[in-house]
Amino acid sequence: MFEVLEHREKLQTKILTGNEASAYAAMNAKVRFVAGYPITPATSVIETISKLIDEGKMKARFVAVESEHSAMSACVGASYAGLRTFTATSSHGLAYMHEMLHFAVNARTPVVMAVANRAIGPGWNIWSDLSDSLSQRDTGWLQFYCSDIQEIYDTIAMAYRIAEQVMLPVMVCYDGFVLSHSTKPIEVTPLDGFIEERDAEGIDFDNPTTFGNISPPESYFSLRKAIHKAVEGSLDVIGCIEQEFLEYSNRYTPMLCEGYFLDDAEKVMVSMGAVASEARVAVDLLRDEGEKWGLLKVKSFKPLPKKIIKAMLSGKEVFVIDRSLSPGTGGILHHEMSSILGDVNSAILGLGGVDVTAEAIVGSLKRLRGFT
Amino acid sequence: MITAKLLPGTAACQGCPSTMCLRTVLEALDKAVLVVPASCTSVYMGAYPHSAINIPVFNCTFASAASTATGIKGALEFKGIDAEVVVWAGDGGTYDIGLQALSGAAERNEDILYICYNNEIYSNTGIQRSGATPYGAWTNTTVSGKREHRKDVAEILITHDVPYVATASAGYLRDLYSKVRKARKIKGFRYIEILAPCPPGWRFPMDRTVEVGRLAVETGMWILYEHIHGEFRFTGLSRSIVEGKRKLRDLRDYLRIQGRFSNLSDEEIDEIEKFTQKKWEKLKKLHHELSHS
Numbered sequence: 001m002f003e004v005l006e007h008r009e010k011l012q013t014k015i016l017t018g019n020e021a022s023a024y025a026a027m028n029a030k031v032r033f034v035a036g037y038p039i040t041p042a043t044s045v046i047e048t049i050s051k052l053i054d055e056g057k058m059k060a061r062f063v064a065v066e067s068e069h070s071a072m073s074a075c076v077g078a079s080y081a082g083l084r085t086f087t088a089t090s091s092h093g094l095a096y097m098h099e100m101l102h103f104a105v106n107a108r109t110p111v112v113m114a115v116a117n118r119a120i121g122p123g124w125n126i127w128s129d130l131s132d133s134l135s136q137r138d139t140g141w142l143q144f145y146c147s148d149i150q151e152i153y154d155t156i157a158m159a160y161r162i163a164e165q166v167m168l169p170v171m172v173c174y175d176g177f178v179l180s181h182s183t184k185p186i187e188v189t190p191l192d193g194f195i196e197e198r199d200a201e202g203i204d205f206d207n208p209t210t211f212g213n214i215s216p217p218e219s220y221f222s223l224r225k226a227i228h229k230a231v232e233g234s235l236d237v238i239g240c241i242e243q244e245f246l247e248y249s250n251r252y253t254p255m256l257c258e259g260y261f262l263d264d265a266e267k268v269m270v271s272m273g274a275v276a277s278e279a280r281v282a283v284d285l286l287r288d289e290g291e292k293w294g295l296l297k298v299k300s301f302k303p304l305p306k307k308i309i310k311a312m313l314s315g316k317e318v319f320v321i322d323r324s325l326s327p328g329t330g331g332i333l334h335h336e337m338s339s340i341l342g343d344v345n346s347a348i349l350g351l352g353g354v355d356v357t358a359e360a361i362v363g364s365l366k367r368l369r370g371f372t
Numbered sequence: 373m374i375t376a377k378l379l380p381g382t383a384a385c386q387g388c389p390s391t392m393c394l395r396t397v398l399e400a401l402d403k404a405v406l407v408v409p410a411s412c413t414s415v416y417m418g419a420y421p422h423s424a425i426n427i428p429v430f431n432c433t434f435a436s437a438a439s440t441a442t443g444i445k446g447a448l449e450f451k452g453i454d455a456e457v458v459v460w461a462g463d464g465g466t467y468d469i470g471l472q473a474l475s476g477a478a479e480r481n482e483d484i485l486y487i488c489y490n491n492e493i494y495s496n497t498g499i500q501r502s503g504a505t506p507y508g509a510w511t512n513t514t515v516s517g518k519r520e521h522r523k524d525v526a527e528i529l530i531t532h533d534v535p536y537v538a539t540a541s542a543g544y545l546r547d548l549y550s551k552v553r554k555a556r557k558i559k560g561f562r563y564i565e566i567l568a569p570c571p572p573g574w575r576f577p578m579d580r581t582v583e584v585g586r587l588a589v590e591t592g593m594w595i596l597y598e599h600i601h602g603e604f605r606f607t608g609l610s611r612s613i614v615e616g617k618r619k620l621r622d623l624r625d626y627l628r629i630q631g632r633f634s635n636l637s638d639e640e641i642d643e644i645e646k647f648t649q650k651k652w653e654k655l656k657k658l659h660h661e662l663s664h665s
Contacts, residue, residue, distance in 0.1 A: 032447075032450055033443065033446055033447060033450065035439075035442075035443065060450075061446045061447075061449070061450050063442055063443075063446060063480070064480075065439060065442070065476060066472060066473070066475070066476030066479075067472060067473070067476070069435060069436065069439070069472075069473070070436065070438075070439030070442070070472070070473050070476055071439075073432065073433070073435075073436035073439035073440045073442075073443065073473070074439045074440065074442045074443035074446070075443060076432075076440065076443060077407075077430070077432075077439070077440040077441065077442065077443025077444040077446075077447070078443035078444065078446050078447040079443075079447075080430060080443075080444065080447075081443070081444045081447030081448055081451075082447055082451065083446075083447040083450060083451070085443075099433055099435070100433065100436065103432075103433055103436075202447065202448075202451065202453075203405055203428045203444075203448070203453075203455075204428065205403050205405075205427075205428060205455060208425075208426060208427045208428040208429070209423075209428060209429075210417060210418075210420075210423035210425055210428075210429040210431070211428075211429060211430045211431060212414075212430065212431030212432070213414060213417050213418060213419065213420050213423055213429070213431055214414070214415060214417075214418070214419040214420060215419070215420045216419050216420065219420050219421070
């Protein structure tokens with residue numbers, strides 16, 4: 001027993017929840033400032049970090065602020081002053097941050113945040129639903145959706161490299177409870193050599209500047225244009241860093257999108273987050289029945305790798321499975337995919353944490369296609 | 373080399389109390405960064421790429437001044453940089469929308485200096501009532517006069533037990549200067565609130581800002597004090613009044629000079645007088661309790 005544990009320790013494998021994986025990633029990514037406010041199901045990210053700092057394992061300043069609005073404000077302030085920052089939230093906490101999410105983008109502060117996705121009330125619902133972060137689509141944050149716990153760790157590690165290269169904030173999203181509270185043995189790869197200390201000058205007291213004063217129409221327009229170009233340009237950066245992480249860790253963690261049995265597939269499910277993991281099983285079930293199905297998992301929702309998606313899905317019948325709803329529009333991922341591929345099939349499953357099993361996915365797709 | 377910290381050519385109204393108070397505050401500071409939420413100051417400092425403030429400035433959102441300052445101070449401390457983080461906010465950003473973040477930062481005893489320039493209105497959006505607007509005052513959202521008395525954030529912060537709370541007035545810049553100098557030497561959360569008479573908002577001629585700022589204190593409508601590590605003391609003219617060395621002027625002298633009070637009835641003036649009296653008694657009691665405990 002003891003030997004097994006020791007062996008695991010050498011391999012840096014730990015059995016962690018998704019939220020703990022977030023915290024360990026932030027620690028190993030040399031985060032130096034964390035502002036946090038508890039909200040279910042993201043609470044244990046902040047709890048774990050405060051414990052790691054308290055135990056002296058993580059060298060960072062932790063501030064238990066009085067609201068999520070203040071958590072994001074403090075992160076923006078600390079990031080502006082040159083530190084690498086982190087926070088985590090969910091649902092109403094994310095909605096409460098909305099103003100500061102925009103602010104972080106226009107301030108070009110590379111804040112990274114974990115979002116344990118959860119439905120928004122009323123009625124109170126603490127279970128998984130991606131509508132909270134997807135409704136922040138137009139803030140300019142880059143958004144990655146993870147499908148398992150290892151991916152959470154790896155994605156946060158890569159998120160810092162991306163954020164600091166393109167100078168945009170990044171959300172790393174994962175389904176509340178399904179991923180935030182379930183456990184799995186994961187490789188807690190040390191990140192020395194992959195991420196160095198953040199090297200930002202911060203505030204220059206000798207050559208003072210004024211940040212964020214009145215911005216006349218023309219200068220504001222160019223600021224926004226530059227942000228748009230930075231989001232678009234981040235696609236290449238993400239691809240490079242994904243490759244670098246593969247070489248560094250010997251582990252391939254897709255950051256843009258990932259296909260499963262796409263080559264010969266006639267029909268393709270498109271999904272994100274934990275549902276995409278279940279959809280993989282659904283593909284197996286349907287293949288067992290002789291149906292040529294495949295899966296496209298979208299990892300990077302913002303920026304959406306439109307050209308890659310178009311190339312991967314051309315000539316195939318597409319079924320988008322959403323765990324989100326924009327009332328009056330439908331599934332949010334479906335809406336985005338329609339803008340790339342034209343009208344495609346849509347299924348909305350699992351809102352408010354309704355369990356999405358492979359069988360449920362298969363049943364839903366069969367109904368969509370008029371199967372009995 | 374330009375050494376002035378507030379440069380000439382701000383876009384402030386003539387007679388603006390904020391500019392002269394800010395100049396005084398900046399001169400009292402050495403190495404500092406200013407955090408400014410949405411306010412008149414965020415406008416009059418000038419438009420990008422220019423600025424009238426010659427120290428590092430971070431403009432933040434209305435509700436986030438104290439929390440943004442928390443982040444900036446946290447980063448500077450972590451990097452071992454010794455510099456003051458100073459919030460410069462109006463009463464809107466302090467009394468109302470920013471109160472939550474202010475209270476949070478005070479409770480955590482963040483090492484920041486928070487200065488509220490209180491002109492008793494939302495002046496930047498064109499003169500609307502705030503939580504600091506006094507009873508009876510006209511604003512664009514209290515056209516027949518405000519029906520509620522003002523709240524008192526300095527008192528709220530005293531109950532937070534922060535190391536330093538002080539009041540000041542645009543009428544007494546030397547007093548303001550010395551309070552900022554004193555606050556600088558104290559570690560932890562420090563709060564200074566300046567009564568800032570606003571000519572267009574209060575409707576008085578722009579060359580009388582200092583006079584109105586003095587009248588407020590002379591008539592007892594604004595009380596100068598300090599609360600240092602739990603010790604309360606009246607300061608300046610307010611101290612002379614309490615010690616009986618100086619008589620209070622009739623508060624009508626203060627009300628009469630301002631167009632915003634022009635429609636007050638005698639009953640309303642009595643109501644203001646009663647409120648002011650109560651405030652004095654409360655602070656005297658605080659002075660007594662804290663000095664004899």
